[in-house]
Amino acid sequence: MRVLILAPYPHGEGPSQRFRYEQYLSYLEQNGVRCDEQSFWSMDAWRVLYKPGHTLDKLTGFASGWLRRFAVLFSLNRYDVVFIQREAAPVGPPVVEWLIAKVWRKKIIYDFDDAIWLPNASGVNKFAARLKWHGKVGTICKLSWKVSCGNDFLAAYARRFNTNVTVIPTTVDTQYHLQMESVGTFDKPVIGWTGSASTNQYLQMLDDVLFELRKRCDFEFLVISNQPPDMKFPHRFVKWSREREIEDLSEMSIGVMPLPDNEWSKGKCGFKLIQYLSIGIPAVASPVGVNNEIVINGETGLIAATKEEWVAALEQLVTDGSLRKRLCDNGRNHVERNYSVNSQKKRYLDLFA
Numbered sequence: 001m002r003v004l005i006l007a008p009y010p011h012g013e014g015p016s017q018r019f020r021y022e023q024y025l026s027y028l029e030q031n032g033v034r035c036d037e038q039s040f041w042s043m044d045a046w047r048v049l050y051k052p053g054h055t056l057d058k059l060t061g062f063a064s065g066w067l068r069r070f071a072v073l074f075s076l077n078r079y080d081v082v083f084i085q086r087e088a089a090p091v092g093p094p095v096v097e098w099l100i101a102k103v104w105r106k107k108i109i110y111d112f113d114d115a116i117w118l119p120n121a122s123g124v125n126k127f128a129a130r131l132k133w134h135g136k137v138g139t140i141c142k143l144s145w146k147v148s149c150g151n152d153f154l155a156a157y158a159r160r161f162n163t164n165v166t167v168i169p170t171t172v173d174t175q176y177h178l179q180m181e182s183v184g185t186f187d188k189p190v191i192g193w194t195g196s197a198s199t200n201q202y203l204q205m206l207d208d209v210l211f212e213l214r215k216r217c218d219f220e221f222l223v224i225s226n227q228p229p230d231m232k233f234p235h236r237f238v239k240w241s242r243e244r245e246i247e248d249l250s251e252m253s254i255g256v257m258p259l260p261d262n263e264w265s266k267g268k269c270g271f272k273l274i275q276y277l278s279i280g281i282p283a284v285a286s287p288v289g290v291n292n293e294i295v296i297n298g299e300t301g302l303i304a305a306t307k308e309e310w311v312a313a314l315e316q317l318v319t320d321g322s323l324r325k326r327l328c329d330n331g332r333n334h335v336e337r338n339y340s341v342n343s344q345k346k347r348y349l350d351l352f353a
Contacts, residue, residue, distance in 0.1 A: 001033050002080055002081075003083055003352065004038065004076070007085040007086075008040050009192070011037055018260070019170050020113055020150070021085060031349055033349070038268060041272070043064065045062070050227075055351075076106055083328075092267075097139070097237065101144070102143070108145045109351055110143075111147075111241065112154065113149070114269075115153070115266065118264050125309075142161045148166050150167070150168070151167060152290075153290070169290075171339050171344050172274055172335065177275065177335075189254065190221075190283075192223070192224065192255055192320070193221075193222070193255065193325050194224040194245075200230065200231075202258050202259060205258040206231070206252070206258050207233050213314050217315055219331075246279060249275060249279055252276070254281065254282055254284065255276030256284050256285070257283060257286065260288070266289040268288075270293075277339075278339075280329070282323075283331070284301060284302045284313045285301060287305050295345065299327075301331060302327075
């Protein structure tokens, strides 16, 4: 089988792509599924996309992305299936998807891992959000042969338009995300968070928690992101690096994932929790959506809803090394069984059958 993959970003550059399909490519190839990729954004455009200015470069990248999308239609006779990650183009109606399904009559496998049918304008993407065509998610589901979603909340939406929906959680390769002996082996406990500019805003939920916790125990707060967060609590910022991501994560003694309880958050796939647990970092998380499945309270991590619960959970982990060890061992086993490439690869291959 030959498959064309239409993705937003260049190979290896988008977290959603890396952990939704890229890490399965070699396994697919070994099983007779040959994949070719085309990104909407070129590498040059991607490098400036979230930087201030560079308007001409961004417009040029946007125009060339559309041209590549339309040009690739004329090579569809070489492919059996078209795999679309999130959307064929970042703005506008699903023109490319409609042409693939209705004019070229090709089977589409559609994959998404956020509630992208909902407007969600953060400080870094408000302009783009005005141009997005959020209602197209349902239309693409209708046009598709199969739909793959990252959790049950997303799947429930997709099933309103398509009965052939599979839940495949976002996964890590546990041969790469290894349980690190060095996790948290520093003079003082390190509470940490990793994410991107679009989710930095959630750290503000922890400002009061961390100030209160500082009155009770000593710790450092570490943020790993592509941009510094706007939070009041003193923190150490480390710019995210793909080459150093495991090494930087392993500086944490405890990982956190605060989320507001809303529809957008219910569509989240809990990836940072999966990362924490995979390398042996015990985690505290808000009881929202799939967080409740990844963090089994008291077994693979701790759940905290209120300020008081967050302070109590973090204090418990900061001061109790044996609890941290038990949770990190349980968490690693939980990831290997349910959120690893190895645990999901057969289900992934079945998408193409």
